[in-house]
Structure formats: C-alpha cells, structure tokens
Amino acid sequence: MIIDSNAPIGVFDSGIGGLTVAREIMRNLPSEKIVYFGDTARLPYGSKSKDTIIRYSRQIVRFLQSRGVKAIVVACNTASALALDTLEKEIDIPIIGVVKPGARVAAQATESKRVGVIATEATIRSGLYTKLIQEIDPEISVIGKPCPLFVPLVEEGWRKDPITEMIARRYLEVLQEQDIDTLILGCTHYPLLRKLIGDIMGDKVRLVNPAYETSMVLKNLLADQHMENQGGIKEEFPYRFYVSDAAEKFKEFANSILPYDVERTKQINLEEYQEL
Numbered sequence: 001m002i003i004d005s006n007a008p009i010g011v012f013d014s015g016i017g018g019l020t021v022a023r024e025i026m027r028n029l030p031s032e033k034i035v036y037f038g039d040t041a042r043l044p045y046g047s048k049s050k051d052t053i054i055r056y057s058r059q060i061v062r063f064l065q066s067r068g069v070k071a072i073v074v075a076c077n078t079a080s081a082l083a084l085d086t087l088e089k090e091i092d093i094p095i096i097g098v099v100k101p102g103a104r105v106a107a108q109a110t111e112s113k114r115v116g117v118i119a120t121e122a123t124i125r126s127g128l129y130t131k132l133i134q135e136i137d138p139e140i141s142v143i144g145k146p147c148p149l150f151v152p153l154v155e156e157g158w159r160k161d162p163i164t165e166m167i168a169r170r171y172l173e174v175l176q177e178q179d180i181d182t183l184i185l186g187c188t189h190y191p192l193l194r195k196l197i198g199d200i201m202g203d204k205v206r207l208v209n210p211a212y213e214t215s216m217v218l219k220n221l222l223a224d225q226h227m228e229n230q231g232g233i234k235e236e237f238p239y240r241f242y243v244s245d246a247a248e249k250f251k252e253f254a255n256s257i258l259p260y261d262v263e264r265t266k267q268i269n270l271e272e273y274q275e276l
C-alpha cells in the first residue's frame with residue numbers, strides 16, 4: 001500500500017480529553033496535519049464494556065480512514081487498553097495508543113520499583129498498564145486507582161476548584177501510602193490536573209504524561225517509516241475537528257486548552273460508518 005506522507009494524522013477519543021494528546025502532537029510535530037474525532041455523543045467510555053468500546057472504536061477508525069489519514073493515534077486510554085489490539089489487526093495503516101508509551105516511560109523512570117496508575121475504571125480493570133510494565137521489569141509493583149470523578153470535574157471547568165482538590169486528596173490518599181516514586185496519569189483528562197496531582201503527591205513522585213510520550217512515539221514512527229509530512233502545512237485549516245454531538249461545547253473546550261484557534265467543529269453521524 002502506498003501511503004501519502006502529506007496526509008493528516010487521525011486522532012480519536014471518547015470526547016474532549018484526547019485534545020491533550022492532539023495538543024502534544026501540535027507542539028512536537030508541527031508539520032503534521034490532524035483530523036480529530038471526539039465521540040461526545042457516547043462518552044464516557046471508561047464505564048463501558050470491552051465489546052462496546054471495540055464497536056465504537058471501529059466506527060471511528062472507519063470514519064478517519066474515509067478522511068484519508070496516514071496513521072491513527074488512539075488518544076483515549078480506555079480505547080487503547082480495550083480496543084487497540086483488535087483494531088491493529090484490522091487495518092493496514094499504523095495505529096498506536098497511549099498506554100504502551102506511558103507504561104514504557106514509567107518502567108524506565110521508577111527507582112523504587114513502585115509505580116502508581118490513575119485511570120478510568122475500565123482501564124484499571126483491563127490490567128494493561130500492569131502487564132506492560134511487568135513485561136519490561138517483573139519486579140515492579142503497579143498500584144492502580146480509578147479516579148472516575150476527575151473526568152466530569154475537568155469537563156465542568158473545575159480544574160482549580162476546592163471540590164476538585166478535596167476529591168483528588170481522597171483518591172490519592174491510598175497511593176500516598178504506597179511509597180510510589182512514579183505516577184502515570186492514565187486518562188486523557190488527568191494531565192489537565194497535573195499541577196494539583198503533583199502538589200498532592202509531592203516532589204518525590206514523578207508524573208508520567210502518556211500524551212507527551214505518545215507524541216514522541218508517533219514522531220519516531222513517522223521518521224522510521226519515512227512518513228513525515230515533507231510538504232509543510234499550506235492549508236488554512238490544518239487541524240480539523242469532528243464530533244458526534246455538542247459541537248459548540250467541544251469548540252469552547254478546545255479553545256481553552258489548544259495552542260490553536262479552533263474556528264470550526266463539525267458534527268457527523270457515526271452510524272454511517274458501521275463495521276470495518
């Protein structure tokens with residue numbers, strides 16, 4: 001198959017959280033175009049079953065392929081943990097998730113061999129962070145803690161609210177007792193609470209942001225496979241945003257966190273993009 005290196009990168013998430021990954025790609029791969037899809041009609045994924053997440057992710061991959069993307073980044077930790085394995089076997093363009101890059105960096109960073117992971121219920125239940133970290137070093141203990149309330153708090157815009165701090169302290173208490181030296185922010189929304197989480201966990205705990213690590217893996221992958229965009233960005237809209245619902249709300253949130261002015265967000269009907 002001939003891949004057009006000037007084609008955009010497809011990035012998808014259950015909603016707005018994956019913009020933290022898109023943001024890292026914009027910062028670290030400024031010559032790449034992006035087609036972003038946020039499944040705002042069907043989020044959260046973090047409380048759904050594996051079968052449902054696979055079905056939703058397949059439709060999104062099909063949509064992104066219809067937009068001619070050259071590679072896909074599964075920005076959602078939950079979809080990376082539960083659907084990436086399946087998707088990889090079904091498509092012939094490169095596809096990467098956020099879990100593996102985060103797990104690898106955490107395994108390299110820990111000295112005490114005690115790593116914490118905070119994520120959605122589904123990601124923690126999948127055990128994938130633990131599996132990948134222990135494949136690198138079986139002596140590392142991985143302590144997982146679901147923090148489901150972080151997602152709606154971030155979406156409500158309460159990143160610096162005392163309520164969020166109270167909830168964060170309650171969630172993180174068990175990890176503070178575990179003597180970890182590394183903590184993976186294993187959900188798209190959590191990098192937006194980085195300062196708060198860092199203040200609570202203290203200087204001795206290194207925070208790993210899988211969004212950043214994923215952009216680095218993408219950069220290497222494009223270089224290795226000679227797929228980097230050589231033509232530069234000439235389009236008026238190099239970043240395109242699609243959602244399954246609530247386009248205006250998405251746009252507002254996007255403009256609050258991206259280093260780019262999002263002028264347009266288009267709502268599409270995913271039902272038209274059934275199974276692969």
Ligand code: DGL
Binds near residue numbers: 045047079151
């Ligand atoms: N994007 C999801 C993740 O990173 C969080 C939001 C959701 O549950 O859909 O796991």
